[in-house]
Amino acid sequence: MRMLINVPETVVADALRGMAAAHPELTVDVERGIVARRDAPVAGKVALVSGGGSGHEPLHGGFVGPGMLSAACPGAIFTSPVPDQMVRAAAAVDSGAGVLFVVKNYTGDVLNFEMAAELAEDEGIQVAKVLVDDDVAVTDSLYTAGRRGTGGTLFVEKIAGAAAEAGAPLQRVEAIARRVNSRCRSFGVALSACTTPAKGSPTFELPAGELELGVGIHGEPGRERRGMMTSREIADYAVDAVVEDLRPSGPVLALINGMGGTPLLELYGFNAEVQRVLTERGIPVARTLVGNYVTSLDMAGCSVTLCEVDEELLRLWDAPVRTPALRWGR
Amino acid sequence: MRMLINVPETVVADALRGMAAAHPELTVDVERGIVARRDAPVAGKVALVSGGGSGHEPLHGGFVGPGMLSAACPGAIFTSPVPDQMVRAAAAVDSGAGVLFVVKNYTGDVLNFEMAAELAEDEGIQVAKVLVDDDVAVTDSLYTAGRRGTGGTLFVEKIAGAAAEAGAPLQRVEAIARRVNSRCRSFGVALSACTTPAKGSPTFELPAGELELGVGIHGEPGRERRGMMTSREIADYAVDAVVEDLRPSGPVLALINGMGGTPLLELYGFNAEVQRVLTERGIPVARTLVGNYVTSLDMAGCSVTLCEVDEELLRLWDAPVRTPALRWGR
Amino acid sequence: MGEAFDAGFFVRWLEAAALAVDREAGLLTELDSAIGDADHGANLQRGFAAVAELLAKEPPATPGAVLVAAGRQLISTVGGASGPLYGTLLRRTGKALGEDEHVGRERLAEAFAVGVAAVSQLGGAQVGDKTMLDALVPAVEALRVSFGAARTAAEEGALATVPLQARKGRASYLGERSIGHQDPGATSSALLFAELAGTARAEGPA
Amino acid sequence: MGEAFDAGFFVRWLEAAALAVDREAGLLTELDSAIGDADHGANLQRGFAAVAELLAKEPPATPGAVLVAAGRQLISTVGGASGPLYGTLLRRTGKALGEDEHVGRERLAEAFAVGVAAVSQLGGAQVGDKTMLDALVPAVEALRVSFGAARTAAEEGALATVPLQARKGRASYLGERSIGHQDPGATSSALLFAELAGTARAEGPA
Numbered sequence A, B: 001m002r003m004l005i006n007v008p009e010t011v012v013a014d015a016l017r018g019m020a021a022a023h024p025e026l027t028v029d030v031e032r033g034i035v036a037r038r039d040a041p042v043a044g045k046v047a048l049v050s051g052g053g054s055g056h057e058p059l060h061g062g063f064v065g066p067g068m069l070s071a072a073c074p075g076a077i078f079t080s081p082v083p084d085q086m087v088r089a090a091a092a093v094d095s096g097a098g099v100l101f102v103v104k105n106y107t108g109d110v111l112n113f114e115m116a117a118e119l120a121e122d123e124g125i126q127v128a129k130v131l132v133d134d135d136v137a138v139t140d141s142l143y144t145a146g147r148r149g150t151g152g153t154l155f156v157e158k159i160a161g162a163a164a165e166a167g168a169p170l171q172r173v174e175a176i177a178r179r180v181n182s183r184c185r186s187f188g189v190a191l192s193a194c195t196t197p198a199k200g201s202p203t204f205e206l207p208a209g210e211l212e213l214g215v216g217i218h219g220e221p222g223r224e225r226r227g228m229m230t231s232r233e234i235a236d237y238a239v240d241a242v243v244e245d246l247r248p249s250g251p252v253l254a255l256i257n258g259m260g261g262t263p264l265l266e267l268y269g270f271n272a273e274v275q276r277v278l279t280e281r282g283i284p285v286a287r288t289l290v291g292n293y294v295t296s297l298d299m300a301g302c303s304v305t306l307c308e309v310d311e312e313l314l315r316l317w318d319a320p321v322r323t324p325a326l327r328w329g330r
Numbered sequence C, D: 001m002g003e004a005f006d007a008g009f010f011v012r013w014l015e016a017a018a019l020a021v022d023r024e025a026g027l028l029t030e031l032d033s034a035i036g037d038a039d040h041g042a043n044l045q046r047g048f049a050a051v052a053e054l055l056a057k058e059p060p061a062t063p064g065a066v067l068v069a070a071g072r073q074l075i076s077t078v079g080g081a082s083g084p085l086y087g088t089l090l091r092r093t094g095k096a097l098g099e100d101e102h103v104g105r106e107r108l109a110e111a112f113a114v115g116v117a118a119v120s121q122l123g124g125a126q127v128g129d130k131t132m133l134d135a136l137v138p139a140v141e142a143l144r145v146s147f148g149a150a151r152t153a154a155e156e157g158a159l160a161t162v163p164l165q166a167r168k169g170r171a172s173y174l175g176e177r178s179i180g181h182q183d184p185g186a187t188s189s190a191l192l193f194a195e196l197a198g199t200a201r202a203e204g205p206a
Ligand SMILES: Nc1ncnc2c1ncn2[C@@H]1O[C@H](COP(=O)(O)OP(=O)(O)O)[C@@H](O)[C@H]1O
Pocket: A078, A079, A080, A107, A108, C032, C036, C037, C039, C040, C043, C044, C079, C080, C081, C082, C083, C085, C119, C122, C123, C124, C125, C130, C131, C132, C133, C168, C169, C170, C183, C184, C185, C186
């Protein structure tokens, strides 16, 4: 076990203590598992609350701040949070204008957020929900759990967060969040499996020199396993998978995301290949973000997310944001 | 080889192409190996130029922008750049107010920057140099190569960059850079060795369950190797090593830096332990930065840098910065 | 009619379940590692430990209240898919038991049927989707006959998930690759019914 | 006096050196991996390939000009510690040769002594610090006697670095742990002098 931890049991609480120390602009409730804007509730503003299993940092706690999330609820590693967290978080950040729950589409997250929504409404909080399900690696069907939520979450949280910051009412923020999700598609690739502290060994076997195409951010297996491919080949495969499904007719935002264990140097090199494919396909790129944003602990690998934008969404993307992991504008 | 690359030979050039695509606010000369502010030279402003071997991203290219570096010169992986790069970069960003070279103390970097300084002066550019040597893991002596430059580089580049942005003349920017360096100390720990693309296998053998205390950012060995330690124990060891040497009498800036392969979740947990030790030692922490800033490819591990600050240095630290990797203020 | 069970019986069952889950956590995680995300063992450990602690501190007076409290505690401490599902199972079963201070096996079976239906409704899964329902549904059916029959039915139901392709939960992402593995949730359900039967047997024939 | 060497001789030497460095890059990287950062082979490959390319395209007219051009090219393409050091060695040696169109071995030895002194001054290292100087200094001394003697002295100098503790360059961070390994730069220096002797022998007795 090559881990910088005390014991597996305290990993999440330790991280929250460390976040609290590093970010005085956030309120971190270690006991209850809530990271919130210190200035929340912001009068008249719709609040955004997200959350999910830990191990995907900076998602979601690193996205809390002006222009993005009002609060985040981290669960145990790879385990969705419990409803109490979301209810408490909602109560803490609701100004009366209502709360949007941003939920990645995993059975656990969906069920816990659903329960939380019911409980929060019992407490008189107006709640709307958006489900993020952008992962094209998973075959979608009415009879399955549906597509997973991955990199698209960043776009939904940023853009809906900007709309909320600009004063949009709950229904409108919800509609924008849904629109963003409907225009986001992702595809992930693993070069190695991640190791959870509790298990202490890789969650799946991936021999060096092989890769898992279509991997999920909890190490869920993907479409197929192949022998090693070059950055160029991976970009072709991943972008094609995304584009075939999205079929964008306008410009896109591109997220070239690292899974946690791949050096930034390689991610930038991969971005060069992604941009090449997009140019070849005639798809204009409005903005590009390269880095580790939606990770899977120490997994080596990457994902590509494209989000088709119109003028309004692009303006909201460019709007100022001030969180630990995403910052721009004034 | 679990690498997201095409071939080892093009890794740095590919990354620069990817940087160019992601950051329209920068000028990236892939051929010559120069990353510069698009708005350089800025009239009347002292320029800061740094550089070094690649593989430490976001250092240095990710620190180019208003409030920090004017230009960065990436060398081959773990190999200092050649003088031509620094001379060209200096010529490109010099407004006539002179250029400060920020040089990490490695023989290769020192020699190449020295040659560059001579050549640049021949071209009529006023050049000053600051050597960063903050790594307490290395025994310093007149008869050796001296201490290595690691995490302290970030503080030197940020704070001197703010001074330059505020209009300080070259001599003053140089003096501030030296002051920052003299007040920075770092200590690094490896939980795994990094793998360079050219070699394709780990640069040193570190069995799982052992760690290298005092490791360098090129995988240079450190003070000693030990059996696995907890995050708590590592924090005690690293902070003590730094504090014994620095003996701060005032508040410090703290950088809890990841080496590239350690999840952010673990880094935040490690920060909690670092803050605990600092509190126990009675050292007030003015600001904390947690993340992957001065990395060693895919190495698992971390480093702690403390920088003792007075009011002026703290003000310069807080001053706005707008680079790919470090952003705050307006 | 066999004899009737009081609140204490259900507390003892859930304490035994907590021990069993603790003992078998490695197996549950191993199964979840193959077709999920390797946390089912830790999830249930955390949840049932909290249930046992709660019941030891504030033991409710009726069987229904015990199950409702346990279900709530699972929902508040487990997270993941299994937290709301097992939480709902116990909570809705408990609610169906009403205020009664003693309940017989058949009444329990009826109440469990309500709880299992709620699980199916919440998660949208049916028998054959390779989930905990593959153990729960036959177990509850067999509970009408005896505790022992329920235990056996749950075990067989869990084993029967091996050749199935998952259609719900995380294992569904695997598609055909989910075939050949036993479902972790069905396995933990079998564990719960084994402990229920064990507790009933220890306290006299049902 | 042996015979004198023209610009072509030095071009051929450096071409042979490029081939040798290419051939032995793995060894050099391996040695640098043990006490450095595993790039010495790649560094010199890149540099000497660029030197060979430059000399093939624009062969300078005098021995001095060849060495100055090669040294500049190394400085412009290698980076790291070895780039400026080897670059300075060739550049300063070349400058010391002046405009002469032919140079004899002894004159070359004198010029090399200037170049080696510049290396020592630039890097601040002395013989015994476990660097390229441990091969260069004795080699240049022995060159006064013969090319063969220079080759042997360089090889012996490189071997003699094994028991030393590094005091300069990256290996110095290892402290006592640098003992027991051969210095990569001393090894590449020995390679250069082996190729020098080989080129001289191929073109007649020195
Ligand atoms: N929709 C569902 N309906 C019923 N049971 C489900 C459903 N989804 C998942 N499960 C059960 O939950 C188990 C996984 O629980 P657990 O690992 O604790 O949660 P998670 O999948 O969130 O990590 C599965 O083995 C399955 O039996």
